Amino acid sequence: MILENINSPKDVKSLRINELKELSEEIRELIIDVVSKNGGHLSSNLGVVELTLALHYVFDFSRDKLIFDVSHQAYTHKIITGRKDSFQTLRTFEGISGYANPLESPYDAFIAGHASTSLALALGFVIARKLKNEDYDVVALIGDGALTGGEAYEGLNNLGHLGEKVIIVLNDNGMSISRNVGAISKYLARLRTSKSYVMLKKMLGKNFARKFKLALKELLLPNILFEEFGFTYIGPVEGHDLTELIDTFERVKNLNGPVVVHVVTKKGYGYKLSEEKPDKFHSAEPFDFENGKGVSKDHVTFSDVFGKTLVELAEKDKRIVAITAAMPDGTKTSYIRERFPERFIDVGIAEQCAVTTGASLAKEGFKPFVAIYSTFLQRALDQLIHDVSILSLPVVFAIDRAGIVSDDGPTHQGIFDIAYLSMIPNFVIAAPKDAFELKGLMSLALDSDVPFALRYPKDIAQDGFSKRFFLEIGKGEIIKSGTELTIVTLGPVFYEALKALEYFEKSGYSVGLINAIFAKPFDKELILKEALRSKRVLTVEDGIKRGGFGENLKAYLSDFGVEVTNIAIDDFMPEQGKREDLLKKYGISSENIVKVGVRLIEKKA
Ligand SMILES: Cc1ncc(C[n+]2csc(CCOP(=O)(O)OP(=O)(O)O)c2C)c(N)n1
Numbered sequence: 001m002i003l004e005n006i007n008s009p010k011d012v013k014s015l016r017i018n019e020l021k022e023l024s025e026e027i028r029e030l031i032i033d034v035v036s037k038n039g040g041h042l043s044s045n046l047g048v049v050e051l052t053l054a055l056h057y058v059f060d061f062s063r064d065k066l067i068f069d070v071s072h073q074a075y076t077h078k079i080i081t082g083r084k085d086s087f088q089t090l091r092t093f094e095g096i097s098g099y100a101n102p103l104e105s106p107y108d109a110f111i112a113g114h115a116s117t118s119l120a121l122a123l124g125f126v127i128a129r130k131l132k133n134e135d136y137d138v139v140a141l142i143g144d145g146a147l148t149g150g151e152a153y154e155g156l157n158n159l160g161h162l163g164e165k166v167i168i169v170l171n172d173n174g175m176s177i178s179r180n181v182g183a184i185s186k187y188l189a190r191l192r193t194s195k196s197y198v199m200l201k202k203m204l205g206k207n208f209a210r211k212f213k214l215a216l217k218e219l220l221l222p223n224i225l226f227e228e229f230g231f232t233y234i235g236p237v238e239g240h241d242l243t244e245l246i247d248t249f250e251r252v253k254n255l256n257g258p259v260v261v262h263v264v265t266k267k268g269y270g271y272k273l274s275e276e277k278p279d280k281f282h283s284a285e286p287f288d289f290e291n292g293k294g295v296s297k298d299h300v301t302f303s304d305v306f307g308k309t310l311v312e313l314a315e316k317d318k319r320i321v322a323i324t325a326a327m328p329d330g331t332k333t334s335y336i337r338e339r340f341p342e343r344f345i346d347v348g349i350a351e352q353c354a355v356t357t358g359a360s361l362a363k364e365g366f367k368p369f370v371a372i373y374s375t376f377l378q379r380a381l382d383q384l385i386h387d388v389s390i391l392s393l394p395v396v397f398a399i400d401r402a403g404i405v406s407d408d409g410p411t412h413q414g415i416f417d418i419a420y421l422s423m424i425p426n427f428v429i430a431a432p433k434d435a436f437e438l439k440g441l442m443s444l445a446l447d448s449d450v451p452f453a454l455r456y457p458k459d460i461a462q463d464g465f466s467k468r469f470f471l472e473i474g475k476g477e478i479i480k481s482g483t484e485l486t487i488v489t490l491g492p493v494f495y496e497a498l499k500a501l502e503y504f505e506k507s508g509y510s511v512g513l514i515n516a517i518f519a520k521p522f523d524k525e526l527i528l529k530e531a532l533r534s535k536r537v538l539t540v541e542d543g544i545k546r547g548g549f550g551e552n553l554k555a556y557l558s559d560f561g562v563e564v565t566n567i568a569i570d571d572f573m574p575e576q577g578k579r580e581d582l583l584k585k586y587g588i589s590s591e592n593i594v595k596v597g598v599r600l601i602e603k604k605a
């Protein structure tokens with residue numbers, strides 16, 4: 001076992017090519033083993049084992065900077081930078097992160113989780129190097145998917161103009177989570193498959209003189225976009241050939257100025273199941289190594305209900321179009337893509353584009369449903385305000401993975417949406433407690449003529465507690481009146497309060513419960529009536545406290561002398577763990593609702 005003796009990148013540098021190849025296999029085995037138990041980003045990581053080893057072989061990342069884009073592909077890097085043993089705890093509570101994080105290791109140049117930031121980060125490091133008069137290499141590793149995001153071009157534009165030494169390694173596997181989209185993706189495919197060039201290069205091997213190479217490139221390759229930006233372009237390089245990779249990086253290390261190394265890899269490489277279905281193994285649930293069973297859960301989630309209902313609605317209403325930013329499978333807009341491909345738009349990792357495109361489609365009389373994860377919608381705050389809110393355009397936002405998110409950690413927590421949407425004029429914000437309510441709210445959103453945000457977690461969507469339904473904007477649902485305390489919940493945390501209610505009833509406390517449904521406009525009439533009856537209100541939501549639903553309610557009720565206490569995420573970034581565990585830890589649980597509720601009632605008494 002070579003891996004046994006690898007405790008730092010120095011140990012990798014001393015290996016021969018054959019040993020490096022063996023090490024790649026051992027690392028793949030370890031990654032597959034741990035991800036099959038813990039879940040994780042399997043196919044992206046299997047695709048970059050050789051690439052990561054070659055980078056560490058040539059550069060010294062104890063001083064050089066290696067910046068991972070998204071950083072979901074940093075497992076090999078983690079394993080060889082002192083985290084081989086702790087790798088077993090990948091993505092678990094208090095375990096190591098699935099992403100790069102300098103708080104976890106000095107080898108991680110920066111934190112990431114959201115895409116397309118690496119080139120702007122490289123720009124900052126390059127400028128810092130100059131200002132501090134230091135000498136290190138800056139290497140950014142960016143995927144072809146991340147290269148569909150606008151921020152990447154902002155970085156490219158500036159790096160090319162600056163002209164300082166920087167190395168961009170473009171890991172091109174033709175895939176985002178699903179198949180990559182857009183003109184840049186087509187362009188890369190043309191570069192990648194400039195077969196005549198690649199074939200000649202292979203045939204001529206080492207005798208392929210540099211000058212001849214350049215002449216051929218000009219003849220056979222399409223125009224090199226990166227060269228127009230001021231970069232030297234090198235590639236396509238075979239991304240699983242350690243010798244070719246190491247030779248290339250050694251050459252690049254000695255070049256000055258900005259360089260793009262275009263590396264072609266296969267997503268999921270080295271494990272048959274993930275090679276065949278790289279999308280299914282992109283963000284894998286724990287699975288059976290032999291047959292891949294379990295890799296995606298088959299329970300009905302809110303996303304499922306959303307995707308299916310959207311198809312049903314679209315059958316009847318031709319105005320409906322669905323927009324996703326590179327997440328058709330996660331948001332289940334894949335269903336409408338199958339049924340009405342012409343009414344499905346995947347803009348790539350471009351949330352700002354998704355929101356603004358939705359705005360102009362709405363202006364033209366369409367009913368866009370823009371489905372984006374809560375954490376990624378943060379990218380498009382200005383577009384929500386500038387392009388949607390000012391004209392009050394009826395775009396529907398399906399905000400998935402809202403609230404606490406399992407496994408991915410702080411970069412992916414969807415806790416800010418209620419707060420940032422609440423401050424934007426004209427928006428309706430609703431949070432269904434279950435599948436039934438989500439369906440009702442989607443119909444309501446379709447009929448509405450203002451921006452309409454629906455937020456829901458990754459959870460299983462319960463079947464529905466109360467099946468009355470006539471939903472109206474700004475109207476909540478009263479479950480029970482109480483004289484000692486009124487609990488007001490938003491979204492599926494309702495079920496935690498429902499459990500708590502059983503305790504209160506058994507213990508003889510008179511506690512009321514309201515399912516608010518709407519964070520904005522909330523049901524002032526109903527909530528005030530109940531609040532005046534009990535004089536005490538306890539709000540529960542799965543989001544940040546500052547500027548959230550509960551605080552807004554508190555501001556309203558304080559004029560009426562009602563005491564309001566908020567259960568929500570206080571002023572901190574939630575860590576990594578399972579959603580149910582974190583919700584418990586932060587007190588968004590039936591146990592804590594009981595505890596706080598009793599304290600409030602007893603205190604008053
Ligand atoms: C802003 C943002 N939007 C969406 C995502 C979800 N996401 C994570 S990885 C990924 C695909 C990345 O593709 P690529 O960069 O080519 O890496 P690969 O997985 O193919 O190695 C997407 C869409 C994200 N992390 N950040």
Ligand SMILES: CC(=O)[C@@H](O)[C@H](O)COP(=O)(O)O
Pocket residue numbers: 041070072113177282283330401408458
């Ligand atoms: C890296 C990234 O941002 C995505 O791959 C994300 O981890 C997917 O999350 P889901 O598994 O919830 O779709």
Ligand SMILES: [Mg+2]
Pocket residue numbers: 143144145146171172173174175176
């Ligand atoms: Mg890719």
